[in-house]
Amino acid sequence: MTHEGTAPSFHTMWRELEPIGRHSASGGYRRYAWSGADADCRAWFRAQAEARGLDYELDRNGNQWAWLGDPCAGDAVVTGSHLDSVPDGGAFDGPLGVVSSFAALDELRGRSARFTRPLAIVNFGDEEGARFGLACVGSRLAAGELTAEQARRLTDADGITLPQAMEAAGHDPDTIGADPERLARIGAFVELHVEQGRALDLSGDRVGIASAIWPHGRWRFDFRGEANHAGTTRLVDRRDPMLSYAETVLAARREAQLAGAVATFGKIAVEPNGVNAVPSLVRGWLDSRAADQSTLDTVVTGIETAAREYADAHGIRLDVVRESFTPVVEFEHTLRDEIVRILGKRDDTAASLKVPVLGTGAGHDAGILSGTIPTAMLFVRNPTGVSHSPAEYAAEDDCVAGVTALADVLEGLACS
Known part of the structure; x- marks a missing residue:
């Protein structure tokens, strides 16, 4: 049974998520891995999955998944990002991608899109590395770039190890490790993210496509x-x-x-x-x-x-x-070119494409997974270019444009 009729809108989701982990003095966010704020963000994610009748799943490394279709069918299209933050970070880095993923699914259902491939929305754990000093822990573990032994040696500033923190949050740390079976089910991963820079603002574009991540x-x-x-x-x-x-x-x-x-x-x-x-x-x-x-x-x-x-x-x-x-991450060219084609269809010809392709100096889960599965990224304009700060910002119209672009991409990849 599905419940898409009761699913909250983008704006409602944003308002619900916005106060979680926000520090009253700085105005920034302190959503550290396996903390109380992180638990509240995880509860929010699960509630969004259940409101849409999606199958909720927590993997061995603490990453959250919301599935439409059979998770074991293979060739799935996955989207999402992360919900944790740097110390006193901004509201958009990570959460914009997760909220937009649920909103894009809602838009596709509104279009009566017919899915021919499984679709999943993911929240990767500990992307920022603010607590244990290593970025993208959840995706690194899944991809085998971080071994279970290395992960167990990670400690925070108070000497608490990653396993101790996971156990205190109710997750079994004995399960962590590479997850090749899960990644083998994924045919493409597309991550939407607020731009961490001003390239789109300078070009006058609302949405961009990532070409590569700097080493x-x-x-x-x-x-x-x-x-x-x-x-x-x-x-x-x-x-x-x-x-x-x-x-x-x-x-x-x-x-x-x-x-x-x-x-x-x-x-x-x-x-x-x-x-x-x-x-x-x-x-x-x-x-x-x-x-x-x-x-x-x-x-x-x-x-x-x-x-x-x-x-x-x-x-x-x-x-x-x-x-x-x-190292440098060149996003998979076939998938990137397909996204260029999908987003260019509204202008009839690729030559008149209004979505620029640009590089970035920021690391992402999509970059970690790129060595294992085809990945791509969409960026939403950030008018100030400020990120990892409470001043991080994206205009409402640009966020909506990002949702529409992501929905177009998902429809082109996962629907007939």
């Missing part, structure tokens, strides 16, 4: 010096790792600017972290991305070389560890 990674820089009294230790006698770290931050900006890439030290930990103490350890995390692998290698190598020179000059020991890395 990107995270590196941890540990600067080890000597703790001492801030008031009694002469400057010349100090082994202050904060100086080397500060110079490295400036070097990162310089190297990225020279190469046309991006590099960011956005997280730092200090020991002993006292106002009146020279630090013994400054640990900084570098995020760097570039349009190609060679450029990224040049940038990171330049930053590390400069960091070691600064560390040596101040008597500091430096350790650099690459914590994660994702």
